[in-house]
Amino acid sequence: MLTISQVLIALAVFLLIMQFLKLQRVRRQLPPGPIPLPIFGTLIQLNFQFNRDLLMKVAKIHGNIFTLWFGWAPVIVLNGYQAVKDGMTMYPEDVSGRLVSPFFRAMAKGKGIMLATGHTWKQQRRFALRTLRNLGLGKRGLEHRVQEEAHYLVAFFASMKGKPLDPSFPLVHSVSNVICAVVFGHRFSREDETLHELIRATEHLFKFGGSFIHHLYEIFPWLMCRLPGPHKKALSCYEVLSSFTRREIRMHTDRGIPDEPQDFIDFYLAHIEKSKDEPRSTYNEDNMVYSINDLFLGGSETTSTTLIWGLLYMVANPDVQEKVQRELDAVLGPSQLICYEDRKELPYTNAVVHEVQRFSNIISVGMPRVCVRNTTLLGFPLKKGTIVLPNIASSLYDPEQWETPRQFNPGHFLDKDGNFVSQEAFLPFSVGHRVCLGEHLARTELFIFFASLLRAFTFRLPEGVTKISTEPILGGTLQPHPYRLCAIPR
Template sequence: MASRHPLQGILFSSGCTWKEQRRFGMSALRSLGLGRKSMEFCVQEEAGHMVEFFASKRGESVDPRIPLFHAFCSVISSVIFGHPFDIEDKVYQKLIECIEYEAHFFLSTFHLLYELFPWLMRYLPGPHQKAFSCLEQIHSFGRSEIRRHKEKRETDEPRDFIDFYLDEIDKKKDDPESTFDEVNLVHVIYDLFTAGTDTGSSTLCWALLFMVVHPDIQEKVQAEIDAAVTRSQRISYEDRMNLPYTNAVIHEIQRYKYVLLVGNFRQCAKDATMFGFPIKKDTVIIPDIASALYDPEEWETPHQFNPNHFLDKEGNFFVRDAFIPFSLGKRICIGDNLARMEIFLFFTNLLQAFTLRLPDGVRELNTNAVRGRLAVQPHPYTICAVPRKATAWEREQEASQRA
């Protein structure tokens, strides 16, 4: 990203910095409940707020991008900052605007020119100057949150990621080799916040779009959810074990509409040879994740939306080795478990509560991707979320409970 130091944070760092920051990041996230019921409860709460938002529209046409983005923002904000943000908060709105601009700028021609001629581009006008300003505003927001935490924190009771990181800075303050400082913390906040919002919300945007485009698939998902979970119960992440078709649909959306153009950048640690091609030390390696997700030797219909890619002949769910939307190996996304939980719970709660339809007068939606940003998103669209009626079985259950 523009004006970013390559040795800071997690996403774009390497060597000792990357090892320390990633190891600590995973440890802190686990301590904060990643993979446990406490984190699931937070995601379920946000899923409930999202259902309430769509219900308030009473089946009218709505652009789903903002509420979906806000749902993912709220979860990761609770993890990093210890609290979600009000969607009407002006500072929060400016933060989201800056993150959106940075995502667009990352794949632009001006960003490429900046990377080639940074010494020159800094003095020339253009959209890169706004990118500098946006990045500084994001970092300034991170610094203000750090100051707020330092004023109120209790060292023996860390409440969120920033508290854990500040404790680590204190522990390593006498270690001259330590990579833990407030400058690095600002970059880690940026990495976690952007990675925890843009890709997940983009995936869910694709999911809702494809449920409208394929109403037969939507009906099968809803029928499976109705049979496995009553509406008086909260859908839990464990319910995915009883929802093989729904799980297959979610995974197929992640495969068919992979939301990143490429995987995370890596740097060759030493001279190497791959498939007969020499790769010099320090060469930047860009993994092509999509080559696995669309490999015709791995998928029967790689360029078609087909949930059967994740179902065996008996209808049981299974995952193939070529399914790597969160990358793999040591550079796998550190928040992949949280992202999987969010996508599953947000998607199933919406499909349980609503039938998604085209607005009146709209005949079809564009299923092509918008290029030119870090996350591959669908073209802007609106849908109608029509509240579903309770099934006969559910009405019978509710009647027996009242009796």
């Protein structure tokens, strides 16, 4: 006679077999991919890893649109420029939803811009775009903020008098101060402990993103939310940002809304009052807090990380650095204020900035989208709610689009006469309805900060250091290994 334990084991095996057969029936209707298993999906075949290079390897086996499984959930991956562009732009509205995964729901509760979807996302994004334009996005007003921070940054590097330094904090500080001025209406001094705390919280959040524990939380949220660990620290870091934002909002509320709003919070408070009688309005303090968090996170970490890579590449490629400096010296005066418009007269410098973005390729994979209705993606019918993951990194490394995709080569953006040439496969800000809303600001910051530093200094390795790593550290963004350099005044 069978024991209870034997019966339970037999029942579990039977259920697993039934689930396996069900998965095989479902997968026949989706793009090809590794065979999914019950509970784990395709994670075992992927060795519980998930990064851009792994996805590109899978694409070589299954094609540029394929299916991975996270537990019971299929994820449709787009790989390579053509698949990413066509998939995100053929029916852009259909794939404009955001996957609010368990960890991100615990963090931002589906509010704000970056981690919101549907009506909330549309209202918050539309308002943020309009407000950033009102605050000078794309105009000289906001460019002046960038130039001001570039001046402070150059002064700090000059104060080091060529001594070795880690450039990461001064770069993060300067970039963060631009978005702080836009959102909060003021900048922070380099010694301000509040900004140090915000930067530490931001760095911890991005390091946690994409980690093994992060993946575990997304698969077993009911278990992980009850256990201690790094996920708890990450959520507390997000709360640090939220608490600071709420204090800033209270300060703005206490002083009253000015007749002419001066920053993002002023505009948002005025709009809450204006739309209070609209039945479907999503304008409230919570959405304001999470929208501001999104602007701070998106407007500080990615741009500063790209600049950190940029200085690393200049140290590793002194011939490129020297050529940039020759062009800057020939076109700009020694004290001339550098403007974004100057890029048109500085084709090589502009090409180097673009190549830094392409080659550093700092977003590990990209944020997943969700189909908001039944649709067809590159010939495959997908149901509403299906997760779609455009591997943006694969577009920046696509061998069909770039002459030497795995080498740092500014020539990717130059024609035979040395003129700057834009490239369609250059998609660091994503594509479609979810394209980065701060793209213009980021482009302006990268060019002005980079050109200002290269005009003022030559960057070299400290004495006695002969090697420097250009391999990334995996995380929410791909960071270079910590390094030190010397900024030698020119």
